[in-house]
Amino acid sequence: MDGSGLGVLAVGLVLCFFGVRSLHLAVATSGFALGWLVAEPLGASVLTAFLIAVGAAVAAWVLAVLVFRTALFFVGAMCGGVIGAKLFGLLQQEGGSVVLAVLFVLASxxxxxxxxxxxxxxVLALACALGGAGLALSGLARTFPEVLGFLRYPQVPWETLVATAGWLALAGVGWAVQQRVVRDRQMSPD
Incomplete structure (x- = not known):
């Protein structure tokens, strides 16, 4: 069991279930997730991936604060980058092309x-749920690599199918929870 995956799992679950509650939280967790999910498939060590993820979280938060007028675009772009990184990880074997990864993540x-x-x-709730679920599954894969390692790098088609189905199922639950939060906020007399 690799304990480094527990932190990644926790950040992913926070983004998946609570990302829409606070733009600051969504930006910081999306930045962390993006840094981690980009560094991980490129063979970074746990410490390097963590430092890149923390740096990305800080940079994302600072940039979002500075670019307040386009904050929704920026938060969506950060979550989209996380989604793109997860999709790239599911579709590409470990150690894939750096250029292709960057282009895919930027387009997403x-x-x-x-x-x-x-x-x-x-859409922000959906993007947060998909991004957080992707990061959470990567955390599970890192925590239990012998059993769930395929959630990070599926090697055969059935592993890709199971990893994708798990990602979408967790994201669906996260999206439903976040929709309830948005609905409750809109109905609140505050």
């Missing part, structure tokens, strides 16, 4: 950022 980030800016909290 841009598309989701535009969608969040246009459609607001409903």
């Amino acid at each position: 980030a841009f598309i989701v950022g535009i969608a969040v800016q246009r459609f607001r909290h409903g």
Whole structure:
């Protein structure tokens, strides 16, 4: 059992279930997730991936604060980057092309950022849920590599199918929880 995955799992679950509750929380956890999920498939050590993830979280938060007018686009782009990184990890074997990974993540980030800016909290909740679920599954895979390692790097088609189904199922539950939070906030007299 690798204990380093527990922290990644915790950050992923926070993003998955509570990301829409606070833009600051969504930005910081998405930045962490993006840094981790980009560093991990490129063969970074746990410490290096953690430092990159923390740096990405801080950079994401500072940038979001500085770019308040486009915060929804930026938060959506960060979550989109996380989604793109997870998709890339599911579709590409470990040690794939760095250039292809960066292009895939940037394209995903841009598309989701535009969608969040246009459609607001409903799409933001979905992006946070997908990003957080992806990070949580990567944390589980790192914590229990003998049993769940395929959640990070599926090697055969059935592993890819199971990892994708698990990702979408956890994201669906996270999205439902976040939709309830948004609905409760809208109904609140505050």
